[in-house]
Amino acid sequence: MKADKDFTKLVAQSLSESIDQRSMVHLAREIMPEYNIESYSNLPSSLDIPRLDVARQIVADMNNFNLLIPFVNVFFSIQSKGYKGRKYKISKLRSIVVKLFDMGFSIDPVTGQVYEDPQYRISKNWGVLQEGIDYPFTFVWYDIVESSIHLKKNSHRDVLAFYQKYHNLVRSSTESRNGRIWHIEGDGILTAFHFGDHSSTALFSGIEVLHSLYKYNLFENVLDNPIKIRIGLNTGVTDYIENHDMLKTKEPVKDVINLEKISLSDTIVATNTVMTSVEGVLASVFEFKDLNKKGSYFVYDVKWEN
Template structure:
């Protein structure tokens, strides 16, 4: 991440005028465990490090380690809600936040972190999630029904165009709700939701995909039969990674894939109990318990005439 000299200088100025070196180092350790200002500056233990030197070193290290947004978020929290039972006034914090906005970030007060401003930035991790850190994520898994038959009955060009059209429908439905496509294999993929009511946003995206696919089959489908999909939505803990092999080893991802493949009928959305309890009443009423007793823990939505 490229941080301007003006923004880094403003952050240094904020630290110098807002706190002593002990508080600065305490903040740095919250972002980088084990942070040692003497080791970082090369100044021997026992010798004092000036307030200005500490501030510059910490800001430099935060930028170098790609921790700057996290550090600024900590400064905001320090002023708004306090740290260790005490609130601290942080001078020039509004100027620092303004600089983050100019970089394409918005501050999410609910999650206390900076995220991508969708008007300027679009990244896989919303500019916020960090590798190896556990988050609660809602996943939407979608897969084409009978993909092998689709490939066998149609030319590669028609199959590829169909995949692209489906991905476009999925992208449009999820992107407007701040979802991110984390994996796509042509005939289906995995979409992640993290902010706001992520469970509801994932379910609404799934419902929109089913509705849009109905219209697509009536007006744009180039296959010799309707394009059918299965969709599952499930939420749970996930250790963030950008490695797709590690992605599929996650228990939560395995679970949503298993729900989609084993407990979901064609043209149907299946949600887990974890998702259902987080939906508002209006949306919950659209989902029915699955018919089979063995699968009674799940709930499904299928497009019917009353929904069109």
């Protein structure tokens, strides 16, 4: 999305008051590696250009390429992480944040990153991830066990009604935790989490789906057999791609889908990469299991006393 004039003006002012010209251009190259300020402007390269003009030009260029929010994310990171060994204090930070909220964005409390507020918009890239750039994600793969049996034994209408319920359930448990549905193929659903403590939020969403289907079997299921599900989770780094058909070629996604081959019905199976950063309640409910030659995983299922 393109930002309005007030916002671009505010960011340009903040940029010019917070950081020198050379670093501004370097920041822009974090987003557009080939960025060359002269090619987009009439600013003469040989003259000493006022810092505000450079800032205005960079902000206008980023806005033209719909990259202003990712650029703001990089800009914000210089206050928390520093940039090239120096620390910066961002001027007008509060005003920018207020304006971002007005525009329908939120700030991730863990990373300080800007992303779209799901109350306003839900895009697969949270409005900010860029194609071809590597990001850490936690992926969740949902798969209904022996789904063809339900189709054989029940009316088409009943099965369809269940699938609608199932899709809505996965959607709400994912999007309420700022995850995104990335791919649906029949009974298989791939969701992705990126912001915040994404391993934990992904695990919680999986638990909610498992419990909800457990309750569905008890109270609502009109199909001939109970619904059984396998839920797998994997955390890994991969580049963001718009073409979601290509997703299955990415290692972390292949790994999460392959978990269905080793998972038992009605269990959540998480890889080591998911559990490394998880503590507290979640760490206590997942059991470490050595699945023979298939590797070691963390497993959760619903069990009751006799």
